[in-house]
Amino acid sequence: MRYLPHTPEEIDAMLAAIGASSLDSLFEPVPADCRMTGTWDLPAAKSEWELNDHLRHLAAAMRVDEHTKVLVGAGSYQHHIPETVRSLASRSEFLTAYTPYQPEMAQGTLQGIFEYQTLTARLLGVDVVNASMYDGASALAEALLMGLRIAKKKKRVAVAKAIHPHYRAVVRAYLQPAGYEVVELDFLASGRTDLSGLAKLDDIAAVALQSPNFFGVIEDLEAAAATIHGAGMLFVTCFTEPLAYGLLKNPGSCGADIVCGEGQSFGIAPSFGGPGLGMFGCKEPFTRNLPGRLVGETKDLEGRRGYVLTLATREQHIRREKATSNICSNQGICAMTAGMYMASLGGTGIRQLARLNYDKTQHLKETLRKAGAKVVFDGPVFNEFVVEFPTDFQLAYERLLAKNIVAGLELGALYPKMAGCHLFCVTETIDKQTMDTIAAEVGA
Template sequence: MRYLPHTPEEIASMLATIGQESLESLFDTVPADCRMTNPWPLPAPQSEWELNDHLRHLAGAMGVNQQTKVLVGAGSYQHHIPETVRSLAGRSEFLTAYTPYQPEMAQGTLQGIFEYQTLTARLLGMDVVNASMYDGASALAEALLMGLRIAKKKKKVAVSRAIHPHYRAVVRAYLQPTAYEVVELDVLADGRTDLSGLAELEDIAAVALQSPNFFGVIEDLESAAVAIHGIGALCITGFTEPLAYGLLKNPGQCGADIVCGEGQSFGIAPSFGGPGLGMFGCREPFTRNMPGRLVGETKDLEGRRGYVLTLATREQHIRREKATSNICSNQGICAMTAGMYMASLGGTGIRQLARLNYDKTQYLKAVLSKAGARIPFASPVFNEFVAEFPQDFKPVRERLLAQNIVAGLELGPFYPELAGRYLFGVTETIAKHTMDTIAAEVQA
């Protein structure tokens, strides 16, 4: 095996040095009744070339290919990824390093993450951003737990039903064993979260909204933050599409206290849902309540600028059961990748790209409406929206699939009351003619 360098002579000589008879005798301390006795029914080892064939075969079993146009967002977005980002993120000095416990040998990772923290903080309007969480869903669960820690005695959190259903499921799983309760806030007819009942709720530590929400709708975060602060709760805002903040007011500006979401859009392939990037930021007074790793600037012995992991007294390896989270490994290289992507776009580019996503989405909305579709939620959207069709959309969707277009996501499995309605996602990768094809099939 090409990864195992030992020759038989070397093994013999090493065994002699340590006074062992065989490789098997190295395990003499393992009692017989703990031993693995079954042979493993694993496939025979494959050469590199056989493995390439095998994966090609699996790729062929997918009903989608590189040419397929997927007009679905719902937490995972198909954006163009520049070759520079792919190539730089693949540099093995970054990729094959561990968490930077020895900062003198990891300044590349550390400065790169510091830059990621900074650019993300600027994008979200936050004072502090951590070095990453697993994904948008666990980031939201951790944000709510953080809200409960800050509020101390309060026992409830409220989350909008317009938050990604999978994210709410993860929140329920995280909070299930605790004494805390999760209250869900309904969605109004315009697709925004109904905050009118907030004042009647008691004991609420934090309220979480997503904007743009699962339906693509841009929430009125400014009013929401006022209402949430009005009941003495923390305002948590989530997102699945950070590109939106290249165009829209950022959550910090709107009054959010904690912002968390999924950063996959920034140079990371969809990859069947992972690895993505949990982005997580907050206002400065809450820094020490944050979960996750933080990179900070400091100086070396000679006064030169350098970076280290810092404020570790919040973390599991120091605080053990009193830590702010149990997170250890995060999504390091994904955060670096997002940093590279944000750097590649720049302030000018991100506005342009966000605008392009917005314009294309408005275009699809317009041509579908013209073709007879109804847009049930009247509120403004960024790059996703819900549509409802006069006739059954299933056969249309099948015809489009035959043309290598995946047109929207059926909402029934997630929201029974929205059965038959579809969530569409449009990015810069979707050409006008693809959208025209969809509209034509709807009309046909």
């Protein structure tokens, strides 16, 4: 982007137009003790090559770089990104496109989002998918608000403790200030959510589960749907790893009313925690309560195919009191990237990749078990699992870190009762040699 500073003559003209004598006079309403005096304490300017050397020096100080094998998932996953996705997503017509305020003038952007919606609806097994949301956590909060709108007079929602802790924190931040109550459901020895006491809870609009959940355990969504619907509640499912549905039965076909989650795994690098992609879909009867925007296909007066914003129930398009969400923009480039990723792999490729991830996870789980680790939950898992070591794992962790391997995430900070337990994640980026090295250090 070019930077074109104003000339002194242009500045004088603008000041004259507003009746100001100088730039300093613009700040007179700000109290003197709130204004900065003196000069900025900045280092001397560097040449381009000096700056490059400085940045390389800073990068070398990081413990984790592109050569490091990372076995930490917990909502952000290391996956191979096909070069086709990198190439297409970096094209200027996609990368620089912003939310189309005059949508009919942005047919390419609308078509790309339409394709993303179509592929996501097939993946999740839902009738309708919106034009994306900020991330998985805010998508879950919006899903529960949607459930409260549908249920009308109810004021409570139930959320599984096995949902990502950060997602639950965002849900509380969204709902509690608005006067809604969030009830948390504990998990069983299998790692699955305990729904046995659900019938005793009243005034519950919706129940949210994550599958695979934070511990990597696959919930029994069909049984959960029967229990939740039997209690007269809406069933919301979320996810942090959409690749799982290349292998598992998708939530929509298991009876979920609203499905949402994080799409970072689909062609978007972890990038120190962002940006992410909020994927969001639902059954057709709930479409009018869908937050955000929905792109649809139509025909013009001459019968040519075109794309339009079929539904835009956000504050920028309709009166605030009628809005289903205050979301101000969708994650356009991230949604387009996820669509490119799904199209590049296709249904067969996603299924094969999901199977590879599953098989590698099972290999490491069994290898660590043979090395003396205890697998904490006995439920079926995808990509992630929790283990507890017979001795303090910290020394082995440091030895592995020295070998450029980040071996798991200690759970004590997130689940105090699970202090000493470690969450491991395995994707296609982890090879057998890395897994064998971890097992050797554990058994040392």
